[in-house]
Amino acid sequence: MARWFSGLLIWIILVVPAFAETQKGTARIGVLAYRGSERLEQKWFGLKNYLDGTVAGWKFDIVPVTLSSAKTKIEAGDLDFIVTNPGHFSELNQNYFMSIIASRQQQKSDGTYSSAFGSAIVTRKGSGILLLQDVRGKSVAAVDRNAFGGFQLAWREFQEVGVDLFADDIRLNFVGFPMDQVISMVLDGRADVGIVRSGLVEDLAAEHLINPDDLEFLNATANYTHPDMTSTRLYPEWPFAAFNTTDPDLRDRVAVALLTARSNLFAQESGMVDLWTAPVPNRSVEELVLAYRNRINIMNTPKPESYQLTILVLLGLSVFGGGIAILLRKKFPLRTASLALAIMETETDLAIAQSSKDSAVQMTRREQEIFDLIAQGLSSKEIARKLSISPKAVEFHRANLLKKFGARTSSQMVAMAT
Structure with a gap:
């Protein structure tokens, strides 16, 4: 009996810790899939491998998101982190409180790294469109009017020379992701001009999908030093952000892993492509987002x-x-x-x-549902069951509501609203 007990004890000492080591939590990183889900997973697989092997006790999933689906996934509590363009981050951060833990240094077409990017405004070679002003009366393709590098950066440059993309007899065609199809439309003659983020043309050429000599860049003198062709001024590269509901220890460990990747041999072995730096200032982005929002508001205001x-x-x-x-x-x-x-x-x-x-606090539909149930005195688990969502999602929205109301407790928040 004693021998059997000793054997069991040894098994517990040796096996149970090893078993526990394999029981990892799953952290989900939403990444803007502007070239489609399949290409996104290929490009970001190295980051997943690196974090899987660096942040002990956790494994990571890359979750493709779009400009519109990101909100749905955030509200459902399906994301712990998000990597997206700075304009999209700025818009999301107004409703879903986030913190930037690192900023991307992207590997550009010449192999160097840069913390900035812009937009490329392209037309077919020989189209006769030479200047931004020549776009009046033409057709313009872009992915979405809410796209940052895929539209808004170019919008500003057109504004600077007196061309209004929403007027001036310009036919806008927003085609959605993947962004590659914008270039295809220009080359096929279905659009006179295309707007894409800088680096896409070089990527397509490197993948032997297009001949870059078939395209011409408008406003190509906007920047002489950036490795990729740009038609606009430059803005900070994509931020890596955590939500206010993300586990603080996980958030900090991911931040450390990202910031030390450049000196970590395992990052290269994992196939990690881009590097990460401390968060960079976002003021130029905020200024552009505000100017663009004002233009959209004017457009939507009845005459x-x-x-x-x-x-x-x-x-x-x-x-x-x-x-x-x-x-x-x-x-x-x-x-x-x-x-x-x-x-x-x-x-x-x-x-x-x-x-x-x-002057009331503005709430999303889901926040309003959760607020009403909080006011009825329901717990997070009860609310989760009633709305068929996870308790984590409920806590995420509760935290956002408390910040919006400036309240410390749920009862104080309800009292302020009634």
Whole structure:
């Protein structure tokens, strides 16, 4: 019996720790798949290998995301980190509180590394389009109007020379990911001009998918020192960001692994392509995002003439109501005065309610659902069961709501909203 017990004890000492070592948590890194999911997994597999072998106790999954699907995955609690362009990060960070733990140094077409990128504005060779101003009246292909390197950087350069991509008889065609198809459309004659992030043309040429001599770059003098051809000024490369719900220890260990990769031989052995530095300033990105958002808001604001009919109707009702009020005052002076006072009080209440609504905390649909259930006193697990989401997703949204309200506790948040 004693021998059997001793054997069991030895087995526990030797085997159980080894078994525990294999029980790893899974961390999910969302990466913007602007060239499609398959190419993304090929390009970022080296980073996964490196982190798998460097951050003990964890394994990592690369999750392809798009400009639109990122929000859905974040709200579902499906991501622990995200790597995307700085403009997309800026937009997401307004609703989902994140922190940049590292900034990318991308390996460029000549093998060197750079912390900046831009956009390339291309046309077919011999198209007769030589200047940005020549794009008036032409067709322009891009992936999405919310794309940063794939549209907004170029938008700014066109603005600088007085060309409005949303006007000036320009036919915009947003084709979505993968971005490669923008170049195909230009080469096939389906678009006069294409907008892509810098480096894509060089990548396609290196993969023998296109002949770069068939293309011409507009505004090619925008930058003389960048390894890739650019038509715009340069902006910081992609950030690697963690969410406020990401395990702090995991976040810090990933940050250390990224920042020490350049001196780690295992990073090269893992096939890791890009390097990472401490977070770089994002001010130029914020300025562009704000300017672009203002332009979109102007475009979406109804023109003054659309209000004319409403104003005429209101004036007519006002005159008609005034006449009725005079008649009523002559016949029922006291009652009319009370009615007028009631109307004034109602209008005041409506104005106050509207003002309160305008200044209210803006919530996403999912946040509103979770807030309502929090107000009912439900726990995170109860909310998760009711909405068929994970408790982690509930806590993610609860943390965002607390920050939006500036509250320390859920009860304080509910009190502030009621």
